[in-house]
């Protein structure tokens with residue numbers, strides 16, 4: 001009998017208890033092993049919950065119970081989630097988590113402790129909610145060199161942008177709905193300012209390159225400055241605005257960034273709406289693959305957490321290799337100024353572009369002028385912005 005402890009009984013924690021209970025029979029049949037949820041750690045009491053008898057408030061009860069060999073951390077935030085995870089791993093307990101903040105900041109250390117202790121630290125639910133993407137990257141794409149990861153990595157912002165575009169909803173009302181549906185972070189600034197997507201692209205970039213970049217070191221823009229005019233100009237250009245995380249792994253190093261992008265209708269990411277996420281991966285043998293599904297929400301995310309729980313239980317007696325990540329060194333990161341990508345500039349009046357900039361398209365829409373350029377560097381884009389009256393500027397994919 002495997003005894004499991006859940007840390008945090010919020011949206012994902014309660015979803016995990018629900019999936020483990022609702023599908024107990026089929027999971028146990030598949031595993032040939034029985035399990036039980038022995039403890040649920042939370043500050044609150046849940047007298048009405050069917051799990052009320054499992055609630056504890058003292059982490060040490062879990063840490064010091066040798067019967068508990070598997071801990072699912074769904075507390076959110078760095079502390080005490082990181083400290084508790086570390087303590088569990090050091091005590092020889094495997095840990096699974098949906099906590100992208102902890103994985104993106106402390107993944108190297110926690111994976112290395114897990115390896116030393118012969119236990120597992122798994123985090124399928126930390127990226128893409130219910131979408132299987134971490135395990136496929138580690139296993140099914142293992143024969144490839146991954147050169148690019150590009151995707152919609154945040155369900156809340158995709159939900160907000162879809163509601164604004166399709167229903168003319170205000171930013172605030174769409175955000176409130178996303179909160180009600182359990183998609184948003186406790187502090188939704190992490191969603192709307194691109195921080196959550198940055199943590200996720202850091203994790204995907206680390207899986208692709210073997211190097212974990214500190215999330216704070218990557219260029220991050222959110223969606224709060226997007227206007228109705230931007231949305232309408234995007235339509236006129238045949239694009240959709242999406243918050244995109246991208247990582248490029250080239251000869252000159254790794255570039256990762258998060259920003260709202262105009263996504264061409266020919267790009268499958270343009271058709272991913274609502275809370276759904278989509279991740280495109282370019283790999284040198286298989287070519288381009290895409291992962292798609294619900295990017296946030298109680299049961300989809302819990303489904304991914306329970307997948308990790310099943311993985312741990314299924315391999316309890318095997319010696320599995322743990323991810324080998326290193327901390328990023330300065331030389332691993334390509335100079336961001338030289339990163340080159342097509343741009344859309346929106347202006348009230350005509351812009352005179354430097355002679356080296358190739359224009360692919362120019363349209364007039366909604367009383368503004370929009371220019372679509374061939375790829376230019378970040379440095380060139382900043383110079384154009386500084387020297388012209390630009391209303392908005394988007395990268396285009």
Ligand code: HSE
Nearest residue numbers: 154155156183185296
């Ligand atoms: N707030 C996150 C999102 C939750 O909206 O994508 C899932 O990681």
